[in-house]
Amino acid sequence: MSDSPANHTIRKIRIATRESALALWQANYVKQQLELHHPELSVELLPLTSRGDQLLDIPLNKVGGKGLFVKELEKAMLDGQADIAVHSMKDVPMEFPAGLHLPVICEREDPRDAFVSNHFDSIEALPQGAVVGTSSLRRQCQLLAVRPDLHVKFLRGNVNTRLAKLDAGDYDAIILAAAGLLRLEMRARIAAYIEPEVLLPAGGQGAVGIESRRDPALEALLAPLHCADTSIRLTAERAVVRRLNGGCQVPIGSYALLDGNGGLHLRGLVGSPDGTTMLHAEVHGDATEAEALGIRLAEQLLQAGADEILAAI
Numbered sequence: 001m002s003d004s005p006a007n008h009t010i011r012k013i014r015i016a017t018r019e020s021a022l023a024l025w026q027a028n029y030v031k032q033q034l035e036l037h038h039p040e041l042s043v044e045l046l047p048l049t050s051r052g053d054q055l056l057d058i059p060l061n062k063v064g065g066k067g068l069f070v071k072e073l074e075k076a077m078l079d080g081q082a083d084i085a086v087h088s089m090k091d092v093p094m095e096f097p098a099g100l101h102l103p104v105i106c107e108r109e110d111p112r113d114a115f116v117s118n119h120f121d122s123i124e125a126l127p128q129g130a131v132v133g134t135s136s137l138r139r140q141c142q143l144l145a146v147r148p149d150l151h152v153k154f155l156r157g158n159v160n161t162r163l164a165k166l167d168a169g170d171y172d173a174i175i176l177a178a179a180g181l182l183r184l185e186m187r188a189r190i191a192a193y194i195e196p197e198v199l200l201p202a203g204g205q206g207a208v209g210i211e212s213r214r215d216p217a218l219e220a221l222l223a224p225l226h227c228a229d230t231s232i233r234l235t236a237e238r239a240v241v242r243r244l245n246g247g248c249q250v251p252i253g254s255y256a257l258l259d260g261n262g263g264l265h266l267r268g269l270v271g272s273p274d275g276t277t278m279l280h281a282e283v284h285g286d287a288t289e290a291e292a293l294g295i296r297l298a299e300q301l302l303q304a305g306a307d308e309i310l311a312a313i
């Protein structure tokens, strides 16, 4: 890999990263993978503080949405201080500034949400009126759809902050992406995995992507880290979110599976925050049509009234 003519000029790659434990894990994962594929290459991390990490007490949709997490990293690449940035795909906006793009999506970790509690084994085991921590409207609406008695309470911060708030007794349970806990070696914290039938994941959940400067030599070095299957699944999932204009924090789930025979199965959901109106849709088709399948599914949801739900958020 390292001797292809396109990459002979690049000797060092600088990775802009947020400073949370999970962001650093993901950046280090990409660093290790790059070093494995290109033993001659030197890879450095450039840790940066993002606005999204500073403004923890305010709902994300009030401070500019998830794009906050990527803006500082993009600025570092555009200013020439960094070459690439590693993102949780769930938090990556649909559009990129001129000069940047997202050429690589790495192999996916477990995409499910995890039920985390020090006292209870599952959603079903929670007592009447139990307090569950999440600030995701997607998680909130699906939880309330199966357990309208639950009290969903605001919870933001990085994974460790959220776990500390659970341990302090502020919540009976919290919901986190399984992927983050698994990557941080906190598997023991997962009381139960919540199946997509109960809690449909966010588009891209559990996958890491690499944003980079547009540069063929750089792309050649990154290419071995790309996972084609994950990329196809995320193309469909992200098309749903894009067609629904779900840029910021919205009650949208989308989840794609490949059937191993060239087919792609896609499920999508839009719910009202209180869980009383839940719109579900499913499509199946050729995996080469991932984007079109995502758009078709989103249009089914729109026809069922998704735009009214989303307009009221």
Ligand SMILES: NCc1[nH]cc(CCC(=O)O)c1CC(=O)O
Residues within 6 Å of the ligand: 088, 089, 090, 091, 175, 176, 177, 178, 179, 180, 204, 205, 206, 207, 208
């Ligand atoms: N919105 C924050 C965020 N972005 C990505 C992850 C987890 C890892 C992933 O989905 O890849 C998390 C934390 C969470 O939702 O529990």
